[in-house]
Amino acid sequence: MRTAICDMLGIELPLLAFSHCRDVVAAVTNAGGFGVLGASSHTPEQLERELSWIDEQVGGRPYGADIIVPERYEGRGQGLSSEDLAARIPGEHRAFVRRLLHEHGVDPAGSADWPGLEIGFDHEVGERLLDVVFRHPVKLVANALGVPPQYMIDRARAEGVPVAALVGAAEHALKQVEAGVDVLVAQGTEAGGHCGEVTTMVLVPEVVEAIKPVREVPVLAAGGIVTGRQMAAAIALGADGAWTGSVWLTTEEAETAPYTVEKMVAASSRDTVRSRGRTGKPSRQLASAWTQAWDGPDSPEALPMPLQSIVSEPALRHVDSLAEKGDTGARELATYWVGQGVGLMNRVRPAKDVVYEMAEDFAEATQRLTDAAGE
Amino acid sequence: MRTAICDMLGIELPLLAFSHCRDVVAAVTNAGGFGVLGASSHTPEQLERELSWIDEQVGGRPYGADIIVPERYEGRGQGLSSEDLAARIPGEHRAFVRRLLHEHGVDPAGSADWPGLEIGFDHEVGERLLDVVFRHPVKLVANALGVPPQYMIDRARAEGVPVAALVGAAEHALKQVEAGVDVLVAQGTEAGGHCGEVTTMVLVPEVVEAIKPVREVPVLAAGGIVTGRQMAAAIALGADGAWTGSVWLTTEEAETAPYTVEKMVAASSRDTVRSRGRTGKPSRQLASAWTQAWDGPDSPEALPMPLQSIVSEPALRHVDSLAEKGDTGARELATYWVGQGVGLMNRVRPAKDVVYEMAEDFAEATQRLTDAAGE
Numbered sequence: 001m002r003t004a005i006c007d008m009l010g011i012e013l014p015l016l017a018f019s020h021c022r023d024v025v026a027a028v029t030n031a032g033g034f035g036v037l038g039a040s041s042h043t044p045e046q047l048e049r050e051l052s053w054i055d056e057q058v059g060g061r062p063y064g065a066d067i068i069v070p071e072r073y074e075g076r077g078q079g080l081s082s083e084d085l086a087a088r089i090p091g092e093h094r095a096f097v098r099r100l101l102h103e104h105g106v107d108p109a110g111s112a113d114w115p116g117l118e119i120g121f122d123h124e125v126g127e128r129l130l131d132v133v134f135r136h137p138v139k140l141v142a143n144a145l146g147v148p149p150q151y152m153i154d155r156a157r158a159e160g161v162p163v164a165a166l167v168g169a170a171e172h173a174l175k176q177v178e179a180g181v182d183v184l185v186a187q188g189t190e191a192g193g194h195c196g197e198v199t200t201m202v203l204v205p206e207v208v209e210a211i212k213p214v215r216e217v218p219v220l221a222a223g224g225i226v227t228g229r230q231m232a233a234a235i236a237l238g239a240d241g242a243w244t245g246s247v248w249l250t251t252e253e254a255e256t257a258p259y260t261v262e263k264m265v266a267a268s269s270r271d272t273v274r275s276r277g278r279t280g281k282p283s284r285q286l287a288s289a290w291t292q293a294w295d296g297p298d299s300p301e302a303l304p305m306p307l308q309s310i311v312s313e314p315a316l317r318h319v320d321s322l323a324e325k326g327d328t329g330a331r332e333l334a335t336y337w338v339g340q341g342v343g344l345m346n347r348v349r350p351a352k353d354v355v356y357e358m359a360e361d362f363a364e365a366t367q368r369l370t371d372a373a374g375e
Numbered sequence: 376m377r378t379a380i381c382d383m384l385g386i387e388l389p390l391l392a393f394s395h396c397r398d399v400v401a402a403v404t405n406a407g408g409f410g411v412l413g414a415s416s417h418t419p420e421q422l423e424r425e426l427s428w429i430d431e432q433v434g435g436r437p438y439g440a441d442i443i444v445p446e447r448y449e450g451r452g453q454g455l456s457s458e459d460l461a462a463r464i465p466g467e468h469r470a471f472v473r474r475l476l477h478e479h480g481v482d483p484a485g486s487a488d489w490p491g492l493e494i495g496f497d498h499e500v501g502e503r504l505l506d507v508v509f510r511h512p513v514k515l516v517a518n519a520l521g522v523p524p525q526y527m528i529d530r531a532r533a534e535g536v537p538v539a540a541l542v543g544a545a546e547h548a549l550k551q552v553e554a555g556v557d558v559l560v561a562q563g564t565e566a567g568g569h570c571g572e573v574t575t576m577v578l579v580p581e582v583v584e585a586i587k588p589v590r591e592v593p594v595l596a597a598g599g600i601v602t603g604r605q606m607a608a609a610i611a612l613g614a615d616g617a618w619t620g621s622v623w624l625t626t627e628e629a630e631t632a633p634y635t636v637e638k639m640v641a642a643s644s645r646d647t648v649r650s651r652g653r654t655g656k657p658s659r660q661l662a663s664a665w666t667q668a669w670d671g672p673d674s675p676e677a678l679p680m681p682l683q684s685i686v687s688e689p690a691l692r693h694v695d696s697l698a699e700k701g702d703t704g705a706r707e708l709a710t711y712w713v714g715q716g717v718g719l720m721n722r723v724r725p726a727k728d729v730v731y732e733m734a735e736d737f738a739e740a741t742q743r744l745t746d747a748a749g750e
Binding site: 001002003014169170171188189190196197198199200201202203205206209223224225227229230232233234235236237238268269270339340341343344362363365366368369370371372373374 | 608
């Protein structure tokens with residue numbers, strides 16, 4: 001196969017796979033796609049280990065890394081420590097979490113066993129992660145939230161590595177291209193994780209049209225894509241390939257916890273919800289008692305990023321750990337980021353099989369379309 | 376072009392166009408597509424006139440009709456008159472509407488000039504409309520809300536006319552096929568009017584897979600489709616064609632009021648909202664002060680169908696009429712059903728030009744995909 005993104009990245013299949021799991025990244029890259037390691041929750045030392053391991057596995061085949069540095073967040077540029085940020089959380093929100101856990105029979109005290117996530121939002125942390133990234137032969141760096149910071153664009157340009165960024169609205173696409181982004185990921189509302197309101201079917205042609213007057217960069221479609229026929233649809237819509245995430249969560253290589261995998265395999269496309277209850281920005285995840293409570297009438301309203309994560313992550317990690325052990329209340333609360341494509345993810349397979357089946361399904365879809373058009 | 380739906384309906388292009396406007400229906404049919412007249416707000420006498428006019432225009436080319444008879448609604452089967460239904464509306468809701476109009480400088484008394492819409496939900500009315508439909512050479516009858524009533528399926532079968540029904544979830548698709556529906560319209564959340572939560576990109580492959588074990592009927596993709604590249608995407612996803620609605624609202628033939636057309640041409644894909652505030656069921660429409668109020672924290676919560684329409688329609692028709700005259704407050708309140716595809720509807724064109732441009736864009740998208748696949 002051949003599209004602009006295949007040429008840019010040196011890949012056979014225009015299929016990019018975002019995963020926090022190095023094994024998935026290596027497997028997809030080795031199968032002819034392009035793995036992208038989600039690196040924002042790593043320390044620089046961890047990231048160094050992961051990328052070195054990937055280098056050993058892929059024998060020079062291309063892969064990338066994704067580092068989240070949001071444009072706007074609470075306390076940005078104020079040099080605040082984690083403690084300073086934690087002090088900004090209203091008592092009402094902490095009490096709401098305690099009550100919510102309690103109502104589902106989960107001891108809130110257990111959250112203390114789970115340290116707050118390393119908030120990799122700091123630009124200083126971002127730069128240290130980029131130092132690590134550029135010591136390895138990465139072929140793409142991505143920023144999954146908003147316009148990438150200027151230092152990321154400058155640094156990547158100096159290293160000759162293209163920069164990708166996610167957009168959820170055509171208006172943002174223009175801003176990204178003007179900022180110097182080389183690859184746009186047009187991500188529809190059906191996507192897992194942070195997402196906008198516009199669906200992939202509408203967003204992709206909008207983004208392709210919006211950037212035409214400025215600079216034509218490759219556009220990848222994201223959101224809901226877990227099959228080859230959807231990859232084909234993405235290219236019909238004007239994209240140069242697909243950016244995927246959810247589909248890798250239920251592969252054999254993924255580190256997704258067994259109970260979460262079970263939940264995803266059983267889930268229908270209507271079992272996800274776009275909620276602010278985890279990070280403070282709308283992100284799509286499995287609907288659960290947690291998301292219901294934060295989106296419900298008694299919610300104190302989610303806090304801005306990253307404060308909401310400081311409240312939610314220790315509690316949710318505690319919940320996940322209990323859910324894995326079979327705790328009923330914890331299972332009601334447990335949630336995980338995944339897109340509506342979860343309705344089409346019905347079995348656990350090796351990542352390379354997913355790649356091969358997507359390639360085959362893509363070919364069949366292309367045939368279906370040429371058959372329809374012919375005659 | 377050739378797909379299962381082309382064969383079934385005897386059309387050249389697998390493009391179905393739902394419109395309340397007979398001129399659009401005739402223009403699309405005459406251009407090689409398939410017009411479907413939305414007939415649920417007509418009286419039998421009006422419908423007779425519209426279909427006779429269409430017959431004169433299309434010279435035997437195929438077209439269809441759509442009649443909404445929802446499965447479930449307040450007061451169903453209780454033989455209630457419009458007055459009985461009106462009596463079920465809480466004073467709080469009427470007061471909310473009066474206050475809302477007042478806040479935007481619109482005199483609530485003016486709503487009295489607008490009679491309540493003829494609620495064509497009654498099965499008796501539905502049967503009378505079907506009597507009219509079958510006096511004309513319609514090639515498809517559709518039911519846009521839930522499983523069609525048994526008398527519609529039986530009657531259509533006796534007349535040798537296929538029945539189409541809309542579904543917003545894969546689970547409903549099975550129920551529809553088991554009930555005897557001949558064509559499924561898998562309608563994504565981006566669609567204008569009543570819609571579910573799942574996007575077209577995910578729903579179409581889900582519906583196609585879901586019905587396989589039962590009976591393979593043609594599936595049309597709906598939701599967000601206003602260009603030929605999206606039609607191509609629909610077929611890549613496994614659909615046999617596209618069901619469209621919004622794109623016809625800004626054609627020259629449409630009866631859409633000029634201010635509404637202006638608003639749609641200017642709107643982005645993010646200017647629509649899925650709200651219960653008009654009919655009581657979630658339906659996608661232009662976001663406005665009206666939808667905001669009903670979806671907001673002070674809302675008394677929309678009433679079940681058809682009660683909400685009895686409260687909302689006279690007020691909104693009054694608002695529309697003032698908005699057309701330039702009233703600022705009314706323009707803030709005015710809303711209209713349209714899908715996210717509105718972001719791609721940027722000029723007013725004759726309906727036949729839309730058909731021809733979609734056919735051309737479809738061909739280009741097919742070429743793009745075969746080029747990508749072919750190395």
